[in-house]
Amino acid sequence: MVPMDRKSAETDATDYAASPGLGIAYEIGKLQIERMLARRRLQQGAEFNLREFQDQVWMNGNVPFSLLQWELLGLDDEVKRANELAQ
Amino acid sequence: MELCYAAQPMLQSFLAVLLLLLCTLSSAQSMPDSLEQLSSDFCTWRARYRPFTFDDVPRMEHAGGVRDWSEETVARQRLDLAAFERRWKELHSENWPVAKKVDCQLVASALARVRWELDVYPRWRLDPMFYVEQTVVALQEGLMAPPPFSAERAHEIVVRAENIPAILLQARSNLKPVQAFAGLAIGFLLRRNDDAGGSL
Numbered sequence: 001m002v003p004m005d006r007k008s009a010e011t012d013a014t015d016y017a018a019s020p021g022l023g024i025a026y027e028i029g030k031l032q033i034e035r036m037l038a039r040r041r042l043q044q045g046a047e048f049n050l051r052e053f054q055d056q057v058w059m060n061g062n063v064p065f066s067l068l069q070w071e072l073l074g075l076d077d078e079v080k081r082a083n084e085l086a087q
Numbered sequence: 088m089e090l091c092y093a094a095q096p097m098l099q100s101f102l103a104v105l106l107l108l109l110c111t112l113s114s115a116q117s118m119p120d121s122l123e124q125l126s127s128d129f130c131t132w133r134a135r136y137r138p139f140t141f142d143d144v145p146r147m148e149h150a151g152g153v154r155d156w157s158e159e160t161v162a163r164q165r166l167d168l169a170a171f172e173r174r175w176k177e178l179h180s181e182n183w184p185v186a187k188k189v190d191c192q193l194v195a196s197a198l199a200r201v202r203w204e205l206d207v208y209p210r211w212r213l214d215p216m217f218y219v220e221q222t223v224v225a226l227q228e229g230l231m232a233p234p235p236f237s238a239e240r241a242h243e244i245v246v247r248a249e250n251i252p253a254i255l256l257q258a259r260s261n262l263k264p265v266q267a268f269a270g271l272a273i274g275f276l277l278r279r280n281d282d283a284g285g286s287l
Contacts (some may be wrong), residue, residue, distance in 0.1 A: 011274065014267045018214050062146065064196055071189045079192060086199075 032065040032078075033057070039073055122191055125174050129194065132171070136164055138204065138217065139225040149228070151243045153250050154221060156211055156257040168201050211261055215272035218258035222251045223279070 004012075016023040041048045060068050066078035134150040175198060180191045204210070210217040229244040 011271065014271045018210075018216065018268050018271060020208060063193060067189050067192055067196070070192075071186060074185065076185075 029065065032069075036065055036069045036073065039069070039075065043073060119179075120174050120177060122178055122180075122187065122194065125171070125178070126190070126194055129171055129197065132167060133197070133201070136167075138211075139220045139228060141220060141224060149225075151239075151246065153246060154225070154254060156218075156221065156254060156261060158261065161205065161211065164201075165205055168198065168205065171198055172202075212263055213265060214268045215258065215262060215264050216268060216275065218254060218262075219272050219275060221254050221258075222247075223276075226251070 037053060040053055056072055057068065060071070066082055070076045070079050130147070131150075134147060135152070137147065137149060139149065175191075175195060178191060180188050183191065225247045226244065229240065229247055232240065
């Protein structure tokens with residue numbers, strides 16, 4: 001249960017309904033970046049450096065994580081899947 | 088006759104220049120499109136047509152000038168977008184390095200965003216708040232930008248202010264709003280009016 005008055009809840013619900021995908025993008029983005037972090041960690045083992053990873057993500061700016069993952073990790077499975085779904 | 092003889096070398100030079108020009112034009116037309124050229128053309132176009140939004144991070148600089156959300160201009164945007172999409176499909180990216188392939192996909196993502204805005208979820212048809220953004224937010228962005236306050240910037244602010252009545256008329260013609268969305272836009276404007284001490 002999220003403590004919220006009725007008016008705020010209605011405004012929030014309408015606001016997110018007016019921008020479909022916006023709310024869920026926060027959660028999907030979080031899952032994608034966690035997945036990319038885990039894969040980078042497994043790829044680099046003891047060489048992994050969290051600061052370096054953060055810098056690379058920030059330096060590349062506002063781009064889809066699936067593309068960032070392809071460029072940084074060389075893994076294009078998510079891009080391929082997205083392209084398949086877009087067909 | 089003498090004149091004719093004198094004109095002959097000039098005519099030959101003129102024909103040579105013309106031939107060179109035609110060759111240049113012809114080779115320019117047959118040159119394959121590049122990702123760089125497509126990106127550059129699209130960015131210029133997008134800066135002209137990208138809607139203003141409440142987004143808290145400015146994604147790109149808007150080009151100056153009058154905005155138009157009439158049906159005719161939206162139809163024109165669709166044609167332009169279709170041309171960009173065609174150009175993207177004709178790029179041959181198979182043998183490019185990964186970094187360039189990623190850039191190519193980024194352009195596809197940017198084009199898909201425009202398709203989303205125009206057709207998949209056309210806020211310009213459904214959401215009155217969209218027109219609050221094209222008017223109030225456009226003006227606010229002009230006013231809130233950091234110094235210097237140049238003559239060009241002042242001119243752009245005047246253009247945006249004078250553009251408001253036309254955009255609101257287009258809104259009236261375009262919108263088939265969902266009632267809850269209309270309520271949201273009205274609530275927003277009322278709150279802004281309260282913030283300004285009821286002076287708006």
